[in-house]
Amino acid sequence: MQLRFDNRVALVTGAAQGIGRAIASALVQSGAKVHLADIDAEGVAKTAAEIGAQFHTVDLATPEAARDLVGGISVGSGSLDLLVHAAGGVRGQVGRPIEDIPEADWRTIFAANVDAAFFLAQAAAPVMKQAGYGRVVTISSGAGLRPSLTGIQAYASAKHALVGLTKQLAWELGPHGITVNSVAPGFVRSNPATERQWQSYGEAGQKKLVESIHTRRLGTPEDIANATLFFLSEQAGWISGQVLSVDGGRS
Template identity: 80%
Template sequence: MQIRFDDRVALVTGAAQGIGRAIAAALAQAGARVHLADLDADGVAASARALGASAHVADLGSPEAAKELVDTILAAEGRLDLLVNAAGGVRGQVGRPIEEISESDWRAVFAANVDAAFFLSQAAAPAMKQAGYGRIVNISSGAGLRPSLTGIQAYASAKHALVGLTRQLAWEFGPHGITVNSVAPGFVRSNPATERQWESYGPDGQKRLIEGIHTRRLGTPEDIAHASLFFLSEQAGWVTGQILSVDGGRS
């Protein structure tokens, strides 16, 4: 099966590093015209230069910012075919007892992991509906299917919410030729936050984690990119509302 995206226009968020960057690279290699978005101005610019893509610096936790980004891409390209919501993360937080969680901590994680995906999907919907075509992939997490290894209540809750959003939008957008799916990665050492988490387990904890994975290895950003490209492809036109665990069998 050959997957190509010639003449397709893609937007990938969280693309300054890690999983988002790997998905953007795979799309560019497969012929798509790719736009990258991230809060990290230097990182997203470097990724865009390396991939021959367009960079956008944006905090997408508000409807206004999401609409501005989509409108900018539509003005430049005349279309938006593929949307990958890969932005997210723990926003520097660590697992703590629920009594210690502030409202701002809770809302920051939801804004990064759920709000941006909702607002970007909302902003992209009119153009995709008019075209009668669209592919949306939300990068969720194993934490959206079970308790999170991070121990962060907001992160597990937000990723569960992203899974729910995926299924709801698949139902709503399906009649318009738009599919919505999610890839749920297992543990991937893809950015400084996951590196810190990995180090925090220590040698014994790292060994236990790997022994709990059928393939006895951690995932890579490219593992997640390969699964995402299938959902974005023409070949997945009758696949929607699905959550694919890409975790070496841990789930």
């Protein structure tokens, strides 16, 4: 089965590095016209130059930012067919007891992981409805299905919320030819935050984690990209509202 996206217009958020970058790169290689969005101006510009895509430096924590981004892409490219929300993460936080969590830290993680996904979908829905076609994929996490290895309450809660949003949007947008699915990665060393987390486990903890995975290896950004491209493909046209755990069998 060959997945092609010739002449499709795609937007990938969180694309400066890691999983978002891998998804964007795979889409470019499969023929899509790809737009990258990230809060990291230097990183997203570098990635765009290296893979052959267009880039946008943006903080998607407000509906206005999402509308401006989607509107600019859809007007300039004539459509927006594929939307992947890979932005989010832990925003530099680490696991702490619940009584030590300030309100700002809680809200920061929700803004990046849930609010941005909602605002993007809100902006993209009219464009996709008009076309009668669309593919939306959120990058959630194993932390959206069970307690988080990070120990961060807000991260686990936000990813659970993202899974719920995915399912609700699938129900709402399905009649308009739009599918909405989520990929839930297991542990992937894809960015500085996950690398710090990996190092914090120490040799014994790392060994224990790998042994808990059926395939006995950590995932790669490319593993997540492969699953994402399937959900974006024509071959997945009758799949919606689903969450695919891509974790080597750990779930």
